Amino acid sequence: xxxxxxxxxxxxxxxxxSMTLQCAQDMNHNYMYWYRQDPGMGLKLIYYxxxxxxxxxxxVPNGYNVSRxxxxxxPLRLELAAPSQTSVYFxxxxxxxxxGELFFGEGSRLTVL
Amino acid sequence: xxxxxxxxxxxxxxEAASLELGCNYSYGGTVNLFWYVQYPGQHLQLLxxxxxxxPLVKGIKGFEAEFIKSKFSFNLRKPSVxxxxxxxxxxxxxxxxxxxxxxxxxxxxxxxxxxx
Numbered sequence: 001x002x003x004x005x006x007x008x009x010x011x012x013x014x015x016x017x018s019m020t021l022q023c024a025q026d027m028n029h030n031y032m033y034w035y036r037q038d039p040g041m042g043l044k045l046i047y048y049x050x051x052x053x054x055x056x057x058x059x060v061p062n063g064y065n066v067s068r069x070x071x072x073x074x075p076l077r078l079e080l081a082a083p084s085q086t087s088v089y090f091x092x093x094x095x096x097x098x099x100g101e102l103f104f105g106e107g108s109r110l111t112v113l
Numbered sequence: 114x115x116x117x118x119x120x121x122x123x124x125x126x127x128e129a130a131s132l133e134l135g136c137n138y139s140y141g142g143t144v145n146l147f148w149y150v151q152y153p154g155q156h157l158q159l160l161x162x163x164x165x166x167x168p169l170v171k172g173i174k175g176f177e178a179e180f181i182k183s184k185f186s187f188n189l190r191k192p193s194v195x196x197x198x199x200x201x202x203x204x205x206x207x208x209x210x211x212x213x214x215x216x217x218x219x220x221x222x223x224x225x226x227x228x229x
Contacts, residue, residue, distance in 0.1 A: 033217070040122065042203060042221035058216065090156060101147060102217055104156040
């Protein structure tokens with residue numbers, strides 16, 4: 001199994017551009033998450049989804065949007081990129097509520113100049 | 114809402130030294146607790162987890178952690194560290210009930226550097 005797959009691994013954006021970070025999992029997990037990781041700040045939850053068609057905001061949702069049209073995919077969209085969105089983004093999944101560990105993707109390093 | 118505190122931001126040890134990383138959480142109900150490790154340039158991997166039962170849990174690579182409910186703590190330990198343990202360590206908590214059960218909350222992380 002591939003687990004959680006994120007693309008792209010690296011991307012440089014100009015201020016005001018938009019892009020989508022892709023995330024796919026093949027473990028039939030219901031719950032999917034997007035985190036951003038900044039030095040010394042740990043992981044902050046951006047958005048999460050408990051199943052297809054259901055999404056909810058995390059701690060730092062501003063400037064981002066998500067959708068969950070299928071169980072497998074959970075893309076994260078950045079509209080009007082800002083330097084504050086320079087970060088490493090991790091997608092993760094797990095089977096269900098209060099169940100099991102999170103499985104993480106390898107991360108996407110985004111730089112906004 | 115749940116929160117996690119890791120008070121040690123950076124720990125430097127020599128090989129063979131013993132390790133203890135602190136983790137405290139705030140949540141009044143029942144929780145699941147985790148330690149994740151992130152090696153340089155890699156994604157987070159599960160080190161160990163506590164769901165219920167024996168409060169002393171053993172994980173991979175000789176790590177263990179003890180859940181002390183009265184202290185809201187879940188400290189990570191290893192008797193003798195190796196250079197290959199150099200990594201960032203994250204404690205995380207997941208409430209077992211209520212809407213916050215959907216979320217895993219992470220601490221800010223502890224960077225461990227082991228000197229050869």
